[in-house]
Amino acid sequence: MEITVHRPDELTPALRAAWHGAMDESPEYANPFLAPEFASGVGRFRGGARVAVLREGGEPVGFLPYERGPFGIGRAIGLGLSDCQALVHRPGVAWNTRELLRACGLSVFEFDHLVCEQRPFGPHVTGTFASPVIDVRPGGGTYAEWLRSTYPGLAKTTLKKERRLGRDIGEVRFVFDERDPRVLRTLMRWKSAQYRRTGRMDRFSRPWIVGLVDHLFGVREEHCTGVLSVLYAGDRPVAAHFGPRSRTVLAAWFTAYDPELPSYSPGLMMHLRTAEAAARHGVTLVDLGRGDKEYKDWLKTRELRVAEGFAARPHPVALAHRLWRRPVRGLRNTVLAHPGLREPADRLLRTAGTLRTRGRDSATTVRPRPGPRAG
Structure with a gap:
């Protein structure tokens, strides 16, 4: 497996066509968040946007859009905005996750809406969730x-x-x-x-x-x-x-x-x-x-089901990132999964939002200057 890394705007028309072809061959990759156009859009505003191109026999067979941050910390492209993430590939293609991360210069790759059919990422999944x-x-x-x-x-x-x-x-x-x-x-x-x-x-x-x-x-x-x-x-x-x-x-x-x-x-x-x-x-x-x-x-x-987790290779940065991020995710998921916790949390956020909005409105109110004193 040959793996090369490109900026989204460096993809040739032939590579985009191969990416589109991979989307068309598998229904689970038909989501627009998995299209090269979405990756290119993110790349216009996020300097770390990259695409790993996987080739077999010289032919492009897989595409992983991601964002690379400091110290090789990687995340699915548009993490926090994208509701569907995957390595888009032709049917039957397999890859070694550690080799993929090494080729991308990543110590860890974080995802939160991964298509569950991504079996090579399976050992790195920390939870799966319903996506209506x-x-x-x-x-x-x-x-x-x-x-x-x-x-x-x-x-x-x-x-x-x-x-x-x-x-x-x-x-x-x-x-x-x-x-x-x-x-x-x-x-x-x-x-x-x-x-x-x-x-x-x-x-x-x-x-x-x-x-x-x-x-x-x-x-x-x-x-x-x-x-x-x-x-x-x-x-x-x-x-x-x-x-x-x-x-x-x-x-x-x-x-x-x-x-x-x-x-x-x-x-x-x-x-x-x-x-x-x-x-x-x-x-x-x-x-x-x-x-x-x-x-x-x-x-x-x-x-549908989507997965979240951290694909990592042995590296101190990967360990530190997981120790920092995983408890935060775990707490959030626990609150969201239990109505008895979620509803009070929503009320607290709404109260904070009301106070914040009132404070902002008060701060931006234009108060009249006092006029000159009589006499």
Whole structure:
């Protein structure tokens, strides 16, 4: 096995075509986060982005996109943003993990949404987790039919709220592939406000993430296209989603709604309309991403499994990295896996988010200067 390392923008058209071919040959690699276009997008804003190309008999047969940090600490490309990670390869290809890491100059390789079929990484997996998905044509019928039969109360309530939204605000309409960048900016503002309210890290406070989303919005390729979907009431956007899609898979990535309209459940309407429209545009699967959320339990038709862990070779840096990262991950996973712990943690984060938002608003309030004294 010959292994060479390249920057994403150094990949030749022939290598990109071979990568696309490997995606097409295996359904588990059809996710747009595994496309060379996503790796190239990250590479525009992250200097450590690399791609390992595996060759057999001179022919490229596998591609591992990753990010290399100081001291040879590696991570799956877009770790923390990507909901699907893998060494994309042609069927039947095997590799030696230590040799792969050595060729990449890595002491450790961290992943958290690894496709479970990656057997050579198996000994390095520390846990597997459910990743809910929507089959947009479950059982050969439509997703709307499946939802009505599975959750009749939810479907009826959502339809009732949609009619009320149309009466109160304006006629409800949906655009699957909106090309207005101003609406993308609106989505980012909504999402930032949501992150702050719930005490989470505001991803859109990081310029490289904003840059990546802007870049992907302009990508229009077969294996990776940035799709902005918008729910309107009249001319007013009330909910929006942005995520990449391949020919058959749409990744649910950033969804948010107008914070002035929560009583209408516009976020849930958004997900339902997106799944229905995706089916009409050739998508067969909507990947909701790893995570226990009530809305995902309602929307999913089944679950995939993804793995997290640390592939490592004997090296002091690898040992130190695992000793630092593994307890943090373990604590987070324990909290997320137990509602008795997760719910109090969510309340604490929301309280912190409320206090932080109020403090920020107070700090940015412009106070009038005292006027001149009389006399």
